[in-house]
Amino acid sequence: MNHDKxxxxxxxxxxVVACEKCPRLRAYCEAVAHEKRRAFREQAYWGKxxxxxxxxxxxxxxxGLAPAAHGGNRTGRxxxxxxxxxxxxxxxxxxxxxxxxxxxxxDDGLQLIDAYITAAGRCxxxxxxxxxxxxxxxxxxxxxxxxxxxxxxxxxxxxxxxxDNVLAALTGRGVEIPTPRPAFGHASVCQLDRYxxxxxxxxSQRNTQTGLLTPLMFDWVFTHARQLIGA
Numbered sequence: 001m002n003h004d005k006x007x008x009x010x011x012x013x014x015x016v017v018a019c020e021k022c023p024r025l026r027a028y029c030e031a032v033a034h035e036k037r038r039a040f041r042e043q044a045y046w047g048k049x050x051x052x053x054x055x056x057x058x059x060x061x062x063x064g065l066a067p068a069a070h071g072g073n074r075t076g077r078x079x080x081x082x083x084x085x086x087x088x089x090x091x092x093x094x095x096x097x098x099x100x101x102x103x104x105x106x107d108d109g110l111q112l113i114d115a116y117i118t119a120a121g122r123c124x125x126x127x128x129x130x131x132x133x134x135x136x137x138x139x140x141x142x143x144x145x146x147x148x149x150x151x152x153x154x155x156x157x158x159x160x161x162x163x164d165n166v167l168a169a170l171t172g173r174g175v176e177i178p179t180p181r182p183a184f185g186h187a188s189v190c191q192l193d194r195y196x197x198x199x200x201x202x203x204s205q206r207n208t209q210t211g212l213l214t215p216l217m218f219d220w221v222f223t224h225a226r227q228l229i230g231a
Contacts, residue, residue: 159202
């Protein structure tokens with residue numbers, strides 16, 4: 001990837017949407033978009049890789065795993081149209097990072113305030129399991145977002161895969177990762193150059209329904225992010 005050609009997040013996002021690097025993922029997303037889920041059969045699925053979303057001047061960057069087959073892959077926006085997004089945007093709204101607590105579609109009026117959302121993988125993977133090579137293919141986009149989001153001071157990684165990919169992307173930006181490497185754990189916090197990295201359990205339906213991740217636990221993450229950026 002020629003970094004010089006990306007002068008803006010808009011250009012990165014256009015490259016993401018047009019990306020064809022991973023044939024397995026592209027075939028899966030297109031098949032899901034064609035077959036659809038019965039509840040959404042009247043809707044036109046997005047079926048393409050998902051761009052980042054939010055405030056270009058954000059001080060907080062939120063990194064997820066990958067789009068859901070009938071969530072982001074359907075709606076075309078990160079964490080939109082599924083239970084994980086319901087849980088995430090409700091928490092962001094409580095913390096003042098979103099203007100509303102729900103995310104249903106790209107034209108629902110949702111706006112992020114001082115926050116930007118992206119993911120380690122941009123295509124919905126089968127069984128929610130992207131392959132390491134596929135995550136490697138996507139990492140250049142995260143590296144470029146870190147370069148272009150110049151105000152970001154706090155990164156929230158949702159889940160261990162996102163956490164590991166943030167560390168890899170920071171390495172790609174020339175940030176030195178300490179030894180031993182920071183370990184993933186909910187509410188773990190580490191300082192990496194100008195970034196504070198906060199780890200959180202992923203707001204997957206499994207994690208939230210079993211109580212592994214509660215609203216109170218999630219609120220701590222975003223309240224702490226708010227405190228760190230001093231707003």
